[in-house]
Amino acid sequence: MVEKRKPIPVEEAVKKVMEFYIEQKSEKVPLEQSYNRFLAEDLVASHDVPAFDRSPYDGFALRSVDTESASSESPITFEVVGEIGAGYVFRGEVKPFQTVRIMTGAPIPAGCDAVVMLELTQEVADESKKIMQIKRSFKQGDNISYQGEDTKKGTVLVEKGTKINPGVVALLATFGYHEVNVAVKPVIGVIATGSELLSVDQPLEPGKIRNSNAYMIMAQIDRAGGEARYFGKFNDDFEDCYKATKDALAQVDCLITTGGVSVGDYDYMPAIFEKLGANVLFNKVAMRPGSVTTIAKVGDKLIYGLSGNPSACYVGFELFTRPILKTALFNKQPHLRKTKATLGVDFPKPNPFMRLVRGKVEYGESELFASPSGLDKSGVVSSLGGADALIVLPGGTRGYEKGMKVDVLLLEDLGGSEWPWSNIVPSYR
Amino acid sequence: MVEKRKPIPVEEAVKKVMEFYIEQKSEKVPLEQSYNRFLAEDLVASHDVPAFDRSPYDGFALRSVDTESASSESPITFEVVGEIGAGYVFRGEVKPFQTVRIMTGAPIPAGCDAVVMLELTQEVADESKKIMQIKRSFKQGDNISYQGEDTKKGTVLVEKGTKINPGVVALLATFGYHEVNVAVKPVIGVIATGSELLSVDQPLEPGKIRNSNAYMIMAQIDRAGGEARYFGKFNDDFEDCYKATKDALAQVDCLITTGGVSVGDYDYMPAIFEKLGANVLFNKVAMRPGSVTTIAKVGDKLIYGLSGNPSACYVGFELFTRPILKTALFNKQPHLRKTKATLGVDFPKPNPFMRLVRGKVEYGESELFASPSGLDKSGVVSSLGGADALIVLPGGTRGYEKGMKVDVLLLEDLGGSEWPWSNIVPSYR
Structure with missing residues (x-):
């Protein structure tokens, strides 16, 4: 009666996804439009700084x-x-x-x-x-900034794949990059499915909820540096969803669908993937939320079947889509930045699956603290607003206690990590 | 021969600036355009979540x-x-x-x-x-998500003045905010002065440098949530600069000029401020870089005379303009987020002025580390690209050592602080 799915560990799932890539492309934009884009080539000093011996003072x-x-x-x-x-x-x-x-x-x-x-x-x-x-003597070199003492011509100052911040803008201007070679934003399509979904401007009806996932994911795509393209929301109807998915896929670098990936009678995405001739990388991940996350390859494109639950959807994007997107932006640390933080609350109940808890990081006097930003249930949307981190609690037979050092993945950090999934071991210090 | 200026402490300078404010205004934007804007009203749950008792499972x-x-x-x-x-x-x-x-x-x-x-x-x-x-029994309430168990109707979920992240977008969608009341972006004008300035697309000439400050500041304005308006670069010519400054001031909420604030013979900004009838709040701050930072009020507008040195200019913006801008965006923590970090290098030389060192923060196993992101000299531009923090070293008669806990101000953090200038005391644990 129920399809049996075999969950795979998060680390393995991310690895499978990372075998895929979107082609890296670059384009020139005027310096004024380069902020927040990603460098498609190294920023090289085109001259010494200072370019001549100069006076730092009047x-x-x-x-x-x-x-x-x-x-x-x-x-x-x-x-x-x-x-x-x-x-x-x-x-x-x-x-x-x-x-x-x-x-x-x-x-x-x-x-x-x-x-x-x-x-x-x-x-x-x-x-x-x-x-x-x-009224006093001075030595040779007093108050002289010598040519090249800050930077030598030819030095790589910022690496390809770096997000352009205001300081990088200053460097680009200094070295005459009036046009900047930046990564083309990958186009990520978004489709929301579910007969329960109302438009945001519709009044609530019994049994229905408003479509929040599509807008959330579009903002996540934007945050990660991609370009979101929205193809609309669809009822749980096989033909409609199939057609929308197929059409959208042709127009994007990657496609994200939300909803319909579970094992319910109205969860058509698995069948749609099959009809598209997709090669399913996995359809169950040993994680909460988002265990039903399904990712498949159709031709040379990835299609994400993210859960319809907002939190599961959110986490699925950050774990599986963000690194693909960042890699296309020439970034070499495409995953969320990982750090350690002290757990602010108990998680007494063990869970066989790895939990990724929407959390908030606080800076203490000498360490970071991480606590849930709201209720830790996959259907819960309120915890997403205040979340700036995912607290990573490995699956197993025991819970976790307040005061333990745990791994957290930072959601709003401009940095990243090469591979955050090794050595995730909460501990008492 | 030389005008004597009296330096005031950084804390006092920021306080003087914060007596000024830009009027807070709001406007409606479609939900799809709300990401990265600032909420101009509290986000309130317009219904219970769940809105009805529902099943979390198939x-x-x-x-x-x-x-x-x-x-x-x-x-x-x-x-x-x-x-x-x-x-x-x-x-x-x-x-x-x-x-x-x-x-x-x-x-x-x-x-x-x-x-x-x-x-x-x-x-x-x-x-x-x-x-x-x-084949087993179930209890009342098993696997039911009850109406309101996530969020009760009327709950304030996100406060006015918060930057809209993807999670907040999800909440806005859930509660039917298809148009979002966001803060109007304050318009900040930018003028660069200095006869040494070339355009970014010009080849280098002896004695000249390219205009990097204007583009850098425009990106800083963008990062802080404002709208930059560029009025061009001008040679050190009193009449030209006076006219440009006066015209620009009429079109913006705040005006930033760079260069010409020192005591050199070609530093016309003080005289221009005088002719504008400006009330100078201060013209010397006990800080490095940026000691010549001059800020004045002309009518009901602030005019910033930032140093022409890139690092001084950068720091001046973050300390004195950012909080004014964030306050106009309804934000209650308008200053840079402050935290403690372990100093990664020695600063043996004492300095009577507070230093704000462009730094990079690394996450250690249980603490943050902060090190300079390059040479710590005000004319140096290379250190700006990699900077994600300002390391705060109070002025005094002694230097600082590697391993000390110091205060750092985070440049790329979405959070902020209400008042970071109290209790800045480096210490050994």
């Missing part, structure tokens, strides 16, 4: 050798022979006991090897020429 | 009282009198030893008080009617 450039005997008792005076603002170059050469007034960022004039900060100098009254006086 | 709904004597030896049979998919309602009433086939999410039929999972039932061959058999 002051006077001079020859340090001329300052050797300067002191409060016997100040030394210099003739001011010029002045250079940032962006200008002093064309002459500075001779003994001459100096040039120099602004922050301006290039050091030929002959000079030190800069005296404005605050340490005094103007001396003189009718015929401008005179400056100092 | 199975059979029945009266638990009928199952009392069921066992392997003496199974009990039930007549299947109907079936309900999710989204449908069973209109009849279930009588003794009757049952209804029920799908995940469907409402519990009248008369039933328990659900038996499909896996625990067996079909029994019968020609005239459908018969189901069970």
